[in-house]
Amino acid sequence: MRSISILCLLTSPILSVPSLHHVTLPSAIKQQKNDTRWRSATLTHNHYTFIERGTSCTRERQGWRNHTVFPPPQSAGPALKMEPIIAPPSHVRIAPAPIVPPPGGLEVAVMTFNVRYDSGGDGAHAWRYRAAAVASVIQASGVVVVGLQEVLWSQYLDLLRLLGDAWVGVFRGRNDGGEGEASGEAPAIVWKKDVLYSTAAPYVFWFSPTPEVPGTMADGTSLPRACLQLHFIHLPSRRAFWMLNAHLDHTSPRARARSTELLLEKLPAGGKCDPVIVTGDFNAPPTEPSCIALRSELVDTVAAASAHEATRGTFHGFAGGDPGEAARIDYIYASSGVMVRRVQVIRDDVAGVLPSDHYPVAATLRWR
Secondary structure, three states: OOEEEEEEOOOOOOOOOOOEEEEOOOHHHHHHHOOOOEEEEEEEOOEEEEEEOOOOEEOOOOEEOEEEEEOOOOOOOOOOOEEEEOOOOOOEEEEEEOOOOOOOOEEEEEEEEEOOOOOOOOHHHOHHHHHHHHHHHHHHHOOOEEEEEOEOHHHHHHHHHHHOOOEEEEOOOOOOOOOOHHHOOEOOEEEEOOOEEEOOOOEEEEOOOOOOOOOOOOOOOOOOOEEEEEEEEEOOOOEEEEEEEEEOOOOOHHHHHHHHHHHHHHOHHHHOOOOEEEEEEOOOOOOOHHHHHHHHHOEEHHHHHOOOHHHOOOEOOOOOOOOOHHHOOEEEEEOOOOEEEEEEEOOOOEOOEOOOOEOOEEEEEEEO
């Protein structure tokens, strides 16, 4: 049976739906679709929209509700009782979807990658020598979404050009939450548009006492630090997930501890609704309180999959090799219930070029 999934989003454009009536479910349909499952129904162009109980997940700035539309049955029992016409949901996007997600659930291949900002003092490691290597690593890894750190606007545009038309992204600079060189470094996210669909406007917050104010800083720090949050639909499975990409302070353990507290507070629905992936350069080894706090709520995917990799570093300062566990500062965290299918810290050069002073980390994550 063909179905349509409708996502009602607080931030997407309005799509007018004519001839929309709120209806009372006839007993025959209730019995057919399980009486306890549905909260209400809507009739639109000879299709019933059944709204499930308990599917709404809301948060301060973003939210959604899942609706499933079934063609009306051949025999609908007693005539429908029409109630007064009501306005359609204020924000909708419509995409085809199965009634039940296919076997295997949601599986996402994700990467975190601090690409090192374009610095004039990097000499042989300048961005112009590394850009193609960064894009090559991303493409060869097979991931479908990447959390980037330290990327400047010009670097972001370079990467989108090198990755090709299959990739799109969001850039929100830490200085003002905008785009352009003046916006500074960004915790940007890029993804393959034939695999993922971003359902809502990007949400950015700053690791400061006033997280909603662009460019603000935590006490004891000299630079603003920010986190970018997106909500995705995984098109092959029609499953949704959240992704947060962060870059924490490099000098103050106290600031990092407060930042992780804020990040955990900002997790959509406390991480208990759609699955959550958190990528980032946390500038802290696994033994630091900030990382310990994150592991109290989330899964450190590298440690979960490989005890050996969990003892190896990710920041090498263009020296290569294994800098040791104290330099393991780049992470992919995931919400509970995750099955870590594969992790890889990519230490290879590309034709003799180290792509960055950080090793990228990739993981394949699955939720049933």
